[in-house]
Amino acid sequence: MSRSRPVAEGERGNPLLKSLAPLIVDAGIPVALYYVLSDGFGFGTVAALGWSSVVPALRTVWDLVRSRSVNGLALLMLAVNAVGLALSAVAGDPRLMMAKDSGVSSVIGIAILFSVRTKRPLMTTGLKPWVTKGSAAGNAAWDRLMAGSERFRRAERRFSAIWGTALLTECVVKVIGAYTVPVHTMVWLGTVLTVVAVLAAMLIAGGSCADPMEKMVKAEAEAEAEAEVEAGVLVEAEVAVLVEAEAERTAETGRADAGRGAVAVAEAGAGS
Secondary structure (H helix, E strand, O other), X not given: OOOHHHHHHHHHOOHHHHHHHHHHHHHXXXXXXHHHHHHHOOOOHHHHHHHHOHHHHHHHHHHHHHHOOOOHHHHXXXXXXXXXXHHHHHHOOHHHHHHHHHHHHHHHHXXXXXXXXXXXXXXXXXXXXXXXXXXXXXXXXXXXXXXHOHHHHHHHHHHHHHHHHHHHHHHHHHHHHHHXXXXXXXXXXXXXXXXXXXXXXXXXXXXXHHHHHHHHHHHHHHHHHHHHHHHXXXXXHHHHHHHHHHHHHHHHHHHHHHHHHHHHHHHHHHHO
């Protein structure tokens, strides 16, 4: 038992690294690939931008295949990336291709904001495992809080609203930059803007939504565990009372039988 827990924790890995991995693949690798292709292999600006845009699409496809589940946000990202790649192939304008990347953020941001009005905001897919730590008790506590706590539901919706707003803001700034800043500079500057937007969303949404929700889930799970323990103690106490009462009745019956026996013996002796 003592050896199995560290293995399980190791398999889960570093949550921060897992959450940043898509950002590294979607932002860091395409930038590096662009400069390698344009400066190292002599690709034109349009060709380098087009080929570097393939990486995020492939990453999204791989995530869908690996998880073997339908993720609304991942499907949306894949569709937007596919449309963006098609536009890149026919546009031939590097500034339009830069603006296309901003369009990806805007479509996803708008979709996230619209989903806030539904019962299943898009960012909840990533929020729930983080808050519940993937445990059965945590998931059960999440479900109870979703059913009975308006504060918890508000925090869930606010989490997606913050992310949607951050992505839309990033989109506006990057579109402006795409048509005012040199393309060769905007490639890395656009990535910096993306990283800043993502980190800002993580800090703001994490501090104002995810952390309080995690504490609420933990408290709810602990309260449920204590209630189960108390229920078990009450059952044991009730059983003990019943056993004691039964023993008392048995003892009384034995004493009554002994008394009747003594009376009978006395009466028999008197008669003789």
